[in-house]
Amino acid sequence: MNKIRLCCPCHFGLESVLKYEINKIGGENLNVSDGKISFDGGFDILARANLRLSTAERVLIELGSFEAKSFEQLFQGVKALPLEDFIGKSDAFPVKGHSLNSQLHSVPDCQKIIKKAAAERLKAKYGLSWFDESGAVHQLQFSLYKDICTLYLDTSGAGLHKRGYRRNSNAAPMKETLAAGIIDLARVRADSVVCDPMCGSGTFLIEAAYKALNVAPGLRRKFAAQDWEQIPQDVWRRERSDAMDAIDRQGKFHGFGFDIDEEAAVLTAENAKKAGVGSKLEITRQDISRFVQPEGSITLCNPPYGERMLEIREAEELYKRLGSVLSPSKDKACYIISPHEDFEKFFGKKADKKRKLYNGMIKCTLYMYFR
Numbered sequence: 464m465n466k467i468r469l470c471c472p473c474h475f476g477l478e479s480v481l482k483y484e485i486n487k488i489g490g491e492n493l494n495v496s497d498g499k500i501s502f503d504g505g506f507d508i509l510a511r512a513n514l515r516l517s518t519a520e521r522v523l524i525e526l527g528s529f530e531a532k533s534f535e536q537l538f539q540g541v542k543a544l545p546l547e548d549f550i551g552k553s554d555a556f557p558v559k560g561h562s563l564n565s566q567l568h569s570v571p572d573c574q575k576i577i578k579k580a581a582a583e584r585l586k587a588k589y590g591l592s593w594f595d596e597s598g599a600v601h602q603l604q605f606s607l608y609k610d611i612c613t614l615y616l617d618t619s620g621a622g623l624h625k626r627g628y629r630r631n632s633n634a635a636p637m638k639e640t641l642a643a644g645i646i647d648l649a650r651v652r653a654d655s656v657v658c659d660p661m662c663g664s665g666t667f668l669i670e671a672a673y674k675a676l677n678v679a680p681g682l683r684r685k686f687a688a689q690d691w692e693q694i695p696q697d698v699w700r701r702e703r704s705d706a707m708d709a710i711d712r713q714g715k716f717h718g719f720g721f722d723i724d725e726e727a728a729v730l731t732a733e734n735a736k737k738a739g740v741g742s743k744l745e746i747t748r749q750d751i752s753r754f755v756q757p758e759g760s761i762t763l764c765n766p767p768y769g770e771r772m773l774e775i776r777e778a779e780e781l782y783k784r785l786g787s788v789l790s791p792s793k794d795k796a797c798y799i800i801s802p803h804e805d806f807e808k809f810f811g812k813k814a815d816k817k818r819k820l821y822n823g824m825i826k827c828t829l830y831m832y833f834r
Contacts, residue, residue, distance in 0.1 A: 656717050
């Protein structure tokens with residue numbers, strides 16, 4: 464098989480960052496839309512995308528799209544797709560998905576119809592009367608939007624934000640994929656010095672080290688498609704070997720992490736060690752009021768934010784303290800993410816640039832200071 468159509472969802476606001484990454488790994492014919500990018504590539508690009516893309520949520524094979532205003536249209540649309548190209552006669556093919564602004568709004572009913580249609584297609588192709596589904600899992604994923612159904616196969620399995628290093632975390636950790644996108648926007652390089660004065664479980668610092676040293680974020684985990692007979696194992700071995708060879712082991716990157724919570728500082732150090740970048744970071748228990756940003760460094764910060772009134776007021780006081788110790792400039796860049804619409808007022812400084820992002824379901828703004 465030469466080229467297949469792939470699709471990578473991402474956080475809203477990170478499409479431009481993901482587009483750059485996909486171009487870098489060799490994806491072709493990119494189509495960018497809100498929260499996702501479709502592109503062409505072979506099995507080598509599929510494996511490379513899983514291993515190397517830091518801002519993609521997962522890597523999907525796009526099987527096809529069709530109008531589906533009725534269950535009959537949905538059934539016939541799925542049945543017409545070449546599922547046998549990817550699903551073997553003993554493979555499992557569970558179905559999940561979502562529907563938005565469509566006449567077919569019942570997700571469980573759509574799941575049943577798609578499952579039945581897929582089974583009928585595969586029965587006819589393999590000459591079987593039933594499937595034991597004892598083989599590798601080929602997760603079918605559907606998206607119904609404005610009566611157009613798009614069917615995908617998920618090649619990643621667990622979401623790509625699960626790098627394999629954060630087996631422990633504290634409350635409300637930032638997803639690694641979002642952190643990686645912010646790090647790209649902050650232009651972290653091989654010789655950068657990065658600080659996080661409220662490091663939590665260390666996500667910013669670890670992802671910054673990965674970016675600076677060109678460490679493929681998926682090197683420490685497996686992917687669902689590795690168990691598929693349709694993709695030669697040589698493809699995965701070759702791409703992993705190439706990713707290992709690409710690591711910049713001489714990079715001068717260094718990170719400094721601080722947190723007032725002793726447990727958070729210990730947790731960051733443990734996660735950094737699991738990620739293989741412990742030697743590149745210095746972690747210290749320290750209150751924000753004692754933070755001094757080194758010249759020529761980049762500060763990344765995700766300050767805590769509460770939902771209750773008392774917690775919000777505490778967060779606002781924290782923003783004031785943060786503003787009193789940070790003096791952003793060309794030589795002391797700062798990138799701070801917050802959902803508070805009046806962050807700049809409490810921080811005391813207008814951002815040079817702002818970007819809307821989502822941290823989970825929370826609408827946030829990335830405040831960028833670099834002048």
